[in-house]
Amino acid sequence: MRDFSDEELERYSRHIILQDVGIEGQEKIANSKVLVIGAGGLGSPVALYLAAAGVGEIGIVDGDVVDLSNLQRQVIHTTADVSVPKVLSAKAKMEAINPNVKVTVYQKFLDASNILDIVKGYDFVIDGTDNFSSKFLINDACVLANVPYSHGGILRFGGQTMTIKPHESACYACVFDSPPPANAIPTCSSAGILGAVAGMLGTIQAAEALKYIVGVGDPLYNRLLTFDAKSMNFRNVNFKKNPKCRVCGGEGIKEIRDYEAVVCEAKL
Amino acid sequence: MKLTINGDTKELKDGISLPELLIIENVEQPDMVSVQINDEFIRQDEHTNVVLKDGDEINFLYFMGGGA
Ligand SMILES: [Zn+2]
Numbered sequence: 324m325r326d327f328s329d330e331e332l333e334r335y336s337r338h339i340i341l342q343d344v345g346i347e348g349q350e351k352i353a354n355s356k357v358l359v360i361g362a363g364g365l366g367s368p369v370a371l372y373l374a375a376a377g378v379g380e381i382g383i384v385d386g387d388v389v390d391l392s393n394l395q396r397q398v399i400h401t402t403a404d405v406s407v408p409k410v411l412s413a414k415a416k417m418e419a420i421n422p423n424v425k426v427t428v429y430q431k432f433l434d435a436s437n438i439l440d441i442v443k444g445y446d447f448v449i450d451g452t453d454n455f456s457s458k459f460l461i462n463d464a465c466v467l468a469n470v471p472y473s474h475g476g477i478l479r480f481g482g483q484t485m486t487i488k489p490h491e492s493a494c495y496a497c498v499f500d501s502p503p504p505a506n507a508i509p510t511c512s513s514a515g516i517l518g519a520v521a522g523m524l525g526t527i528q529a530a531e532a533l534k535y536i537v538g539v540g541d542p543l544y545n546r547l548l549t550f551d552a553k554s555m556n557f558r559n560v561n562f563k564k565n566p567k568c569r570v571c572g573g574e575g576i577k578e579i580r581d582y583e584a585v586v587c588e589a590k591l
Numbered sequence: 592m593k594l595t596i597n598g599d600t601k602e603l604k605d606g607i608s609l610p611e612l613l614i615i616e617n618v619e620q621p622d623m624v625s626v627q628i629n630d631e632f633i634r635q636d637e638h639t640n641v642v643l644k645d646g647d648e649i650n651f652l653y654f655m656g657g658g659a
Binding site for chain 1: 597598620623625627630632634650652653654655656657658659
């Protein structure tokens with residue numbers, strides 16, 4: 324239990340007034356630790372909303388610096404931030420929105436050597452990465468460390484997301500097995516992305532994290548939510564955990580190894 | 592026969608195989624799509640063995656790797 328200050332009670336009043344959240348739910352949010360991997364198109368809205376919501380500790384991972392071409396969608400960064408490390412730019416905005424939040428920065432790329440140690444310390448993880456080697460690595464690490472996470476992917480006008488509770492709900496590899504070959508699938512840098520679509524998907528991921536923390540509603544377990552912003556059609560595809568899954572089924576994975584970089588820009 | 596493909600019900604001729612359906616549905620990279628029939632995922636190397644039947648519910652799930 325913690326005592327909220329008058330400032331916090333006022334700040335979070337619209338959460339606290341929500342019947343499904345209340346003071347207890349806001350306490351859970353304040354006591355939670357969420358890791359956001361990638362401070363880009365998805366990571367930007369996620370980090371902003373989680374900071375605003377009062378998540379007690381937010382870790383943010385990115386080894387990159389802000390580029391002018393990021394600003395069309397990565398709304399946590401401003402024109403003045405070009406060439407600044409993304410994690411530092413993000414941390415400054417998160418603390419400006421909510422000084423009650425503790426932000427830990429990891430100015431690095433995640434790989435098999437460091438991901439487990441970082442992921443282990445968090446209650447929930449957000450995949451905001453832009454390549455398949457990272458997405459499968461995050462899935463492996465979260466399954467192995469038993470940390471729930473939100474998968475997110477975007478391309479052109481579309482997005483997909485699912486929430487994974489390791490060993491209880493289907494994991495990313497239950498659905499897609501393993502990374503596609505290099506350059507088989509277009510990327511945002513080669514095929515483009517409507518900036519607002521990153522915001523649509525990122526805010527869904529932030530909502531899933533908050534739902535999980537508070538323990539309210541039905542997370543996107545055992546289903547992939549896909550949408551197409553051109554038609555504005557949203558669909559859920561339901562499935563079950565695959566007992567023969569390479570990662571979470573049967574014997575499952577025992578150790579973390581790197582996947583080959585499968586897109587031209589293999590960055591976290 | 593009637594098939595439900597990504598939520599839309601369609602009338603198609605009987606006896607179509609999965610690889611044929613992937614062509615009919617203009618799936619751009621058939622080896623890159625995750626296919627689910629009646630809640631079960633079909634492994635890539637089993638595609639050729641699958642013949643669709645009336646009432647099947649089929650979902651094509653596509654890789655989306657963007658995020659930054
Ligand atoms: Zn799995």
